[in-house]
Amino acid sequence: MKKTKLKLKKGVWFAIGGVLLLIILIVIGVKSYQTYQYHQTNEYKLLEIGYSAEEIQVLEEHLSNEEITTLTNTDKEEFLLEVLQDPYFIKSYLDRYMAYHNDHEGSTARSVVAAVNTNTDYDYYTMDFDTNTEDDILMLVNKYYHLSEDYEPTDLVNISNRYYYGEGHQIRSVVYDAFIDMWNEANNAGIYLIINSSYRTFQEQQSVYDSYKDSRGTTYADSIAARPGYSEHQTGLSLDIFSTEYTTTANFKDSPAHQWLTQNAYKYGFIQRYEADTEELTGFAEEAWHWRYVGVEVATYLHEHDITFDEYYAYFILNG
Ligand SMILES: [Zn+2]
The missing domain is CATH 3.30.1380.10 (Muramoyl-pentapeptide Carboxypeptidase; domain 2)
Structure with a gap:
């Protein structure tokens, strides 16, 4: 009697242990997968580059997913952040802002937005x-x-x-x-x-x-x-x-x-x-x-x- 009882108990313990192990493995697997998934996100990559949570919000507010993905492949773009937060920022002029800034060393976000919004990146009398x-x-x-x-x-x-x-x-x-x-x-x-x-x-x-x-x-x-x-x-x-x-x-x-x-x-x-x-x-x-x-x-x-x-x-x- 006693022996059978012990055998049964042993089997139960093995079963419980097996289930527990399985659960632990599943949890670890899911967690690892979630971590892996998170590491693939733009948010994680931007944080790694050095953007703060607030700055990431600014990017998300003004840029498409595709544009943000491009940013994950470069260093932190301080000037871009400043331009996006200028009170007179116009989204469709973004490429012109960046080009004007590259051509004008030391230009500030404010001066670049003002210049491009008024078309001064083009010569007078050429736009018509x-x-x-x-x-x-x-x-x-x-x-x-x-x-x-x-x-x-x-x-x-x-x-x-x-x-x-x-x-x-x-x-x-x-x-x-x-x-x-x-x-x-x-x-x-x-x-x-x-x-x-x-x-x-x-x-x-x-x-x-x-x-x-x-x-x-x-x-x-x-x-x-x-x-x-x-x-x-x-x-x-x-x-x-x-x-x-x-x-x-x-x-x-x-x-x-x-x-x-x-x-x-x-x-x-x-x-x-x-x-x-x-x-x-x-x-x-x-x-x-x-x-x-x-x-x-x-x-x-x-x-x-x-x-x-x-x-x-x-x-x-x-x-x-
Ligand atoms: Zn006059």
Whole structure:
């Protein structure tokens, strides 16, 4: 009896031991397989390269799986991370950002995004994009975007000689209304604004540009005037503004009138279109007198954020 019982018990113990061993082996196998699987993931490979969990999240937010897989084969891309986190990053420009950075040693993510968003990785006058006039007061005209020869705004009005020395000058009515409000407020502050240039036809711009070109050549003409079709004055949204006391391009920048405009024009929808230090992006050296109407909302945004209208257009309108 006793012997049989012992035998049975032995068999049971062997069975239990066998099952346990099997379970342990299965667990180890599954665990190893899971580890192996995890080591094949992009996440693991990126962590190994040195990306943090937060940085991996940034990559996943902006890049496709395929693009991330490519990254697992290279060193950590610090510049790429900075570009992806720039507030004005545009996904479809990514290759151009990387190319521009490679061509410009020491460039920062901010400077690269600003340059590419404004097309300055291409030479002026080589892209020939048509201005989308449907954008209305937010239409873009610069050295890449141009108006057709026959574009003329439909709501031009005559400017009173109270605001402009001389007769026959025109501007879009929406701009005129805003300008008069601004003029009155400036007047209350003891400042007398005076318009020096307003709407210009394609043909008028042609003769301005040609006169420079004929006297001193294309390079000089391009440095001082826009080519016909590429002038913002053809939009009927831009005014060259001086004051009755400071009337030249040389002295207006340091005038009380310019200071007043800098602080207040955005409230009426105007921006100084070509500011100091933005020549690269806008294509024009600083013009303290050239004020562009974009409406109060956009003018306020630009007043509060350190970007050009060209950048605003690329991010919010073209790719918004
Ligand atoms: Zn101007």
